Amino acid sequence: MFKRIFWVGLGVSLGVVLAAKAQAYVRAKTPDAARQFVLGPDQDHIPSRTLQGLVSEFNATRRAREDELNQHYGERLS
Structure with missing residues:
Protein backbone atom coordinates (compact mmCIF):
# COMPACT_ATOMS: atom_id res chain seq x y z
CA MET A 1 0.00 0.00 0.00
CA PHE A 2 2.76 2.43 0.92
CA LYS A 3 4.64 1.58 -2.26
CA ARG A 4 1.62 2.58 -4.34
CA ILE A 5 1.22 5.82 -2.43
CA PHE A 6 4.90 6.55 -2.95
CA TRP A 7 4.80 5.86 -6.70
CA VAL A 8 1.57 7.78 -7.23
CA GLY A 9 3.00 10.73 -5.30
CA LEU A 10 6.21 10.55 -7.28
CA GLY A 11 4.28 10.42 -10.55
CA VAL A 12 2.13 13.40 -9.62
CA SER A 13 5.20 15.37 -8.54
CA LEU A 14 7.05 14.59 -11.76
CA GLY A 15 3.97 15.48 -13.78
CA VAL A 16 3.72 18.88 -12.10
CA VAL A 17 7.41 19.59 -12.59
CA LEU A 18 7.35 18.51 -16.24
CA ALA A 19 4.23 20.54 -16.95
CA ALA A 20 5.82 23.64 -15.40
CA LYS A 21 9.01 23.13 -17.40
CA ALA A 22 7.06 22.59 -20.62
CA GLN A 23 5.01 25.72 -20.02
CA ALA A 24 8.19 27.75 -19.37
CA TYR A 25 9.73 26.37 -22.57
CA VAL A 26 6.66 27.24 -24.61
CA ARG A 27 6.63 30.77 -23.19
CA ALA A 28 10.31 31.26 -23.96
CA LYS A 29 10.42 29.76 -27.46
CA THR A 30 7.14 30.73 -29.16
CA PRO A 31 6.04 34.11 -30.46
CA ASP A 32 3.40 35.96 -28.45
CA ALA A 33 0.71 35.66 -31.15
CA ALA A 34 1.11 31.88 -31.32
CA ARG A 35 1.01 31.58 -27.51
CA GLN A 36 -2.18 33.62 -27.34
CA PHE A 37 -3.76 31.45 -30.03
CA VAL A 38 -2.88 28.19 -28.26
CA LEU A 39 -3.06 29.16 -24.58
CA GLY A 40 -5.53 32.05 -24.71
CA PRO A 41 -5.12 35.65 -23.64
Missing part, protein backbone atom coordinates in the same frame (compact mmCIF):
# COMPACT_ATOMS: atom_id res chain seq x y z
CA ASP A 42 -4.90 34.89 -19.91
CA GLN A 43 -1.67 32.90 -19.91
CA ASP A 44 -0.77 33.54 -16.28
CA HIS A 45 -3.68 31.60 -14.77
CA ILE A 46 -3.78 28.43 -16.88
CA PRO A 47 -3.27 25.99 -13.96
CA SER A 48 -6.03 27.59 -11.87
CA ARG A 49 -8.42 27.64 -14.85
CA THR A 50 -7.64 23.99 -15.57
CA LEU A 51 -8.20 23.00 -11.94
CA GLN A 52 -11.42 24.99 -11.79
CA GLY A 53 -12.65 23.27 -14.96
CA LEU A 54 -11.80 19.82 -13.59
CA VAL A 55 -13.58 20.52 -10.31
CA SER A 56 -16.70 21.85 -12.03
CA GLU A 57 -16.78 18.86 -14.41
CA PHE A 58 -16.38 16.46 -11.48
CA ASN A 59 -19.20 18.16 -9.56
CA ALA A 60 -21.53 18.09 -12.57
CA THR A 61 -20.85 14.39 -13.13
CA ARG A 62 -21.29 13.66 -9.44
CA ARG A 63 -24.63 15.49 -9.32
CA ALA A 64 -25.87 13.67 -12.41
CA ARG A 65 -24.91 10.29 -10.93
CA GLU A 66 -26.53 11.17 -7.58
CA ASP A 67 -29.74 12.14 -9.37
CA GLU A 68 -29.66 8.89 -11.32
CA LEU A 69 -29.17 6.82 -8.16
CA ASN A 70 -31.82 8.77 -6.24
CA GLN A 71 -34.28 8.23 -9.05
CA HIS A 72 -33.48 4.51 -9.31
CA TYR A 73 -33.61 3.75 -5.58
CA GLY A 74 -36.36 6.27 -4.87
CA GLU A 75 -38.69 4.33 -7.17
CA ARG A 76 -37.80 1.10 -5.35
CA LEU A 77 -38.67 2.52 -1.95
CA SER A 78 -41.94 4.09 -3.07
Whole structure:
Protein backbone atom coordinates (compact mmCIF):
# COMPACT_ATOMS: atom_id res chain seq x y z
CA MET A 1 0.00 0.00 0.00
CA PHE A 2 2.76 2.43 0.92
CA LYS A 3 4.64 1.58 -2.26
CA ARG A 4 1.62 2.58 -4.34
CA ILE A 5 1.22 5.82 -2.43
CA PHE A 6 4.90 6.55 -2.95
CA TRP A 7 4.80 5.86 -6.70
CA VAL A 8 1.57 7.78 -7.23
CA GLY A 9 3.00 10.73 -5.30
CA LEU A 10 6.21 10.55 -7.28
CA GLY A 11 4.28 10.42 -10.55
CA VAL A 12 2.13 13.40 -9.62
CA SER A 13 5.20 15.37 -8.54
CA LEU A 14 7.05 14.59 -11.76
CA GLY A 15 3.97 15.48 -13.78
CA VAL A 16 3.72 18.88 -12.10
CA VAL A 17 7.41 19.59 -12.59
CA LEU A 18 7.35 18.51 -16.24
CA ALA A 19 4.23 20.54 -16.95
CA ALA A 20 5.82 23.64 -15.40
CA LYS A 21 9.01 23.13 -17.40
CA ALA A 22 7.06 22.59 -20.62
CA GLN A 23 5.01 25.72 -20.02
CA ALA A 24 8.19 27.75 -19.37
CA TYR A 25 9.73 26.37 -22.57
CA VAL A 26 6.66 27.24 -24.61
CA ARG A 27 6.63 30.77 -23.19
CA ALA A 28 10.31 31.26 -23.96
CA LYS A 29 10.42 29.76 -27.46
CA THR A 30 7.14 30.73 -29.16
CA PRO A 31 6.04 34.11 -30.46
CA ASP A 32 3.40 35.96 -28.45
CA ALA A 33 0.71 35.66 -31.15
CA ALA A 34 1.11 31.88 -31.32
CA ARG A 35 1.01 31.58 -27.51
CA GLN A 36 -2.18 33.62 -27.34
CA PHE A 37 -3.76 31.45 -30.03
CA VAL A 38 -2.88 28.19 -28.26
CA LEU A 39 -3.06 29.16 -24.58
CA GLY A 40 -5.53 32.05 -24.71
CA PRO A 41 -5.12 35.65 -23.64
CA ASP A 42 -4.90 34.89 -19.91
CA GLN A 43 -1.67 32.90 -19.91
CA ASP A 44 -0.77 33.54 -16.28
CA HIS A 45 -3.68 31.60 -14.77
CA ILE A 46 -3.78 28.43 -16.88
CA PRO A 47 -3.27 25.99 -13.96
CA SER A 48 -6.03 27.59 -11.87
CA ARG A 49 -8.42 27.64 -14.85
CA THR A 50 -7.64 23.99 -15.57
CA LEU A 51 -8.20 23.00 -11.94
CA GLN A 52 -11.42 24.99 -11.79
CA GLY A 53 -12.65 23.27 -14.96
CA LEU A 54 -11.80 19.82 -13.59
CA VAL A 55 -13.58 20.52 -10.31
CA SER A 56 -16.70 21.85 -12.03
CA GLU A 57 -16.78 18.86 -14.41
CA PHE A 58 -16.38 16.46 -11.48
CA ASN A 59 -19.20 18.16 -9.56
CA ALA A 60 -21.53 18.09 -12.57
CA THR A 61 -20.85 14.39 -13.13
CA ARG A 62 -21.29 13.66 -9.44
CA ARG A 63 -24.63 15.49 -9.32
CA ALA A 64 -25.87 13.67 -12.41
CA ARG A 65 -24.91 10.29 -10.93
CA GLU A 66 -26.53 11.17 -7.58
CA ASP A 67 -29.74 12.14 -9.37
CA GLU A 68 -29.66 8.89 -11.32
CA LEU A 69 -29.17 6.82 -8.16
CA ASN A 70 -31.82 8.77 -6.24
CA GLN A 71 -34.28 8.23 -9.05
CA HIS A 72 -33.48 4.51 -9.31
CA TYR A 73 -33.61 3.75 -5.58
CA GLY A 74 -36.36 6.27 -4.87
CA GLU A 75 -38.69 4.33 -7.17
CA ARG A 76 -37.80 1.10 -5.35
CA LEU A 77 -38.67 2.52 -1.95
CA SER A 78 -41.94 4.09 -3.07
